[in-house]
Amino acid sequence: MAAMSLMGIRCGAQMVRQLKHWVVYAKTDITAGSKGITAFIIEKGMPGFSTAQKLDKLGMRGSDTCELVFENCFVPQENVLGEEGKGVYVMMSGLDLERLVLAGGPIGLMQACLDVVLPYVRQREQFGRPIGEFQFLQGKMADMYTSLQSSRSFVYSVARDCDNGKVDRKDCAGVILFAAERATQVALEAIQCLGGNGYINEYPTGRLLRDAKLFEIGAGTSEIRRMIIGRELFKED
Incomplete structure (x- = not known):
């Protein structure tokens, strides 16, 4: 041309x-x-x-x-x-791998949330004991941890397949869909664990939430990712 x-x-x-x-x-x-x-x-x-x-x-x-x-x-x-x-x-030739690579961002954000929450609940005391001893907070920490670990395992598994030449469009869309939505939820839980302090900008939890939200939008929104996964599943025999 x-x-x-x-x-x-x-x-x-x-x-x-x-x-x-x-x-x-x-x-x-x-x-x-x-x-x-x-x-x-x-x-x-x-x-x-x-x-x-x-x-x-x-x-x-x-x-x-x-x-x-x-x-x-x-x-x-x-x-x-x-x-x-x-x-x-x-x-489109690079979009599948772009989604896979970007899925590493939510993993880092979830780890950052735990890095903020765990020291806080060990040091912060109520009724003469660390708040991390309270069962409801332990439940939140468990949810945050399992979201991180399941996302990490999913991303690493798909990355391993891609390294071996097995690029699957629905899996690449699936990892960023799952990890991004988990990261937003984990960041919200991190704010909740810190209580009022989580709503203050002296703590990084608000920034982590704002950063996490981008991963539900960039490289195709969550809605587009669901559409891709559903379409690919429908085409399979």
Whole structure:
């Protein structure tokens, strides 16, 4: 295909200040639906390409997220990734593994929640004893621990299969679905274990909850993941 000129705004690109190259998907044939999307490699400093305001996110605030702005951005033919009109295939080719890799984030967040809660319940006392001795709190800790361990085992199992060349779309969607929703619940339980202190920003539990929520949205929402799993199961004999 010939060189092209891009116009428009791409919202929500991550790590903009640190990166020098982006893969951008643009509509090159407005009449062809999903077959009219092409993938391009965009380089920092290209004429017509700029970044706009940093977006004020709920969580993951350590990762800059900005808008990418294209104003007659000239993209040479050699910067086309794959074939014209095959951008969806480029995007989908790595999406299964992206979901698997991202599932490691919720595992880290669940571990971080336990790292906050366990020292707290050992040190905090009520009625002359550590609150970690109370049965209802032990139940919450048990739920948090089993959510972490089951998610970790699921992710490691699917990762092992992928390393062996057995990439299963429903499993890759399943690990991020399960781990992400467990992480949000574990973060809520961590806040509950700390009581009023869990609602104060001097403790990290609020940040952990805000960070966890992103994993239910990025790389396909929980609803999309359920749809993928259901569709793949329906197709099986």
